Amino acid sequence: MVKDKRPNILVIMTDQQSAAAMSCTGNPNLRTPAMDSLSAGGMRFEKAYSCNPICVPSRTSMFTGLMCHQTQVEHNDAKGIAAGICLGKCLKDAGYDTGYTGKWHIPHKLQDQEWSGFDFLSATGNHRIDEAIPGACGQFFKIRRDRPFFLVASFLNPHDTCQFARRLSGIKEELMEGEIGEPPPVELCPPLPPNFETPSDEPEAIRIHKQHSKNWERVYPTRNWDEASWRRYLWGYSRLVEKVDTQVGKVLATLRENGLEQDTVVIFTSDHGDGMASHRWNQKTIFYEEVARVPFIISQPGTIAGGVVDTRILINTGIDLATTCLGIAGVPVPAELKGQDLYAYVQGKTSNTHPFIVAQTDLLKAPDCDRHIRGRMLRTDKFKYVVFDHGANPEQLFNLETDQGEMHNLAYRTEEAATLAAHRQMLENWLKENGDDFIK
Secondary structure, X not given: OOOOOOOEEEEEXXXXXXXXXXXXXXXXXXXOHHHHHHHHOEEEEXXXXXXXXXXHHHHHHHHHOOOHHHHOOOOOOOOOOOOOOOHHHHXXXXXXXXXXXXXXXXOOOOOOHHHHOOOEEEOOXXXXXXXXXXXXXXXXXXXXXXXXXXXXXXXXXXXXXXXHHHHHOOOOOOOOOOOOOOOOOHHHXXXXXXXXXXXXXXXHHHHHHHHOOOOHHHHOOOOOOXXXXXXXXXXXXXXXXXXXXXXXXXXXXXXXHOOXXXXXXXXXXEOOOOOOOHHHOXXXXXXOHHHHEOOEEEEOOOOOXXXXXXOOOOEXXXXXHHHHHHHHHOOOOOOOXXXXXXXXXXXXXXXXXXXXXXXXXXXXXXXXOOOEEEEEEEEOOOEEEEEEOOOOOOEEEEEXXXXXXXXXXXXOOHHHHHHHHXXXXXXXXXXXXXXXOOOO
């Protein structure tokens, strides 16, 4: 039998990791040598965004290549997927050995191999998922095969930041992936970010969601925090990122030990970010940079130039991950998938990239609204446009070149009227072209 020489694909995912939560980005509050090694050995993308900054919708899109309005998985309570073929199934049918380890959190059973396509499964319960992943990956790497493989290593942390926040508010809570200790004196904790305060003209929908969230004392226990509590939160979040980085390092070491490093394309990303105290926000769901922008690295020693940081291309992880993996495998991309092949991009084989990207979110019902509040984000090279379909001040427009902290909303400034109109029109055209029924 002739050995299939197509590259292996290893997708490493964390949960709730902001793009800036790596030391290779210049963050002085943590150290992430494993993630940094991927950046040093490949290309790191600065403008990668979650298609929907909350767990289940984001993950469903990442593994089907479809936007949330197409899968109809628009919030964490979704009970099933209306459309889409799983990436694992596509690659299995294309001749890849397939495996999945760790957290799933998609509203279709991973064990339904006719749909998921994953033959090797090692998804644990809700506790100590991350510690089990390196060993499971090691088992998979040791299998003798003549075909390439597609393996997903899906980690839970730094998602334990949700439990850590509750603990800081006096709620008895166990960290699912193990303890990190108690914060040091507050003066030794990370400083508050420059964009800590909430803009006065922030969309009302954002605070409605926070104030009326079911079980808000568990989901948003930060509502009445002082500055010291936020600094302790940032300390804990940093430790949780470091904790998962250790496990990522073990997976990469096992890959090297089995002589697979040069034959494997490693893609590193996260399903969404975390507020990280910006705008007094923890958790996810909204479109601020800390929440919506995620890490995205492609690494393959000997094939992809190392240490490159791309600040140009716009990435929507929900639709681009699947298309990229299909591109690596040399599989024709179905017409319904609108993603871009980032493997071809890093090799200089294409310059055909998204002119803009769109993200979606589904908030809670407001007291004076009989439906969920929805939002859309449109990101162009320079600007971010956000709009919600309920509440006062529903629009935001930020110049991310001059206002990375998103503190100066330009949507209500007459001098930016033309820019606002242009972004409104781009979003309206996209909604029509893609069958998204969002109405402002």
